Amino acid sequence: MKLLLLQLVDENGTLLPQYEVAADSVGAGVDEWVLVSRGSAARQVPGNEQRPLDAAVVAIIDTIHVEDRLIYSKKDQYR
Template sequence: MQLAQVRGTVVSTQKLPAMRGIKLLLLQFIDQEGNLLPRYEVAADQVGAGVGEWVLMSRRAIAPHPDDEKQRPLDAIVVGIVDTVS
């Protein structure tokens, strides 16, 4: 998993039918000290995260999409909102 901060949402009006209804977030990675890194990723939001929140992002190989009946081309998924890091 990777720590990241939500920087915004990504809107795509033309997409595969399997991607309809999926909220996409633009994430900026965070290092172990909490500093923003110059690396970004687009990820599907499964937890209702908002701009500015710290989140946990996982790759599909580790955390498959919970919707079993559809094959969605998702590479990265937001799986948690971070409350604290100590």
């Protein structure tokens, strides 16, 4: 299984100086925003085969809206 080094973001989409390693179960790529499952939920990801994981990427994010603000859009990222 591929491991990704993830950089965390805050609620405004600002990059934080915090990183995490997660097993990638969805085939995410460079600069994609992802949803991470942690703890015992990460070990229950389909296809995991009960490997001892602490964090797993479970989805690639298309858009994020907070209240009425667009925080992230995948299609705008590649323009």
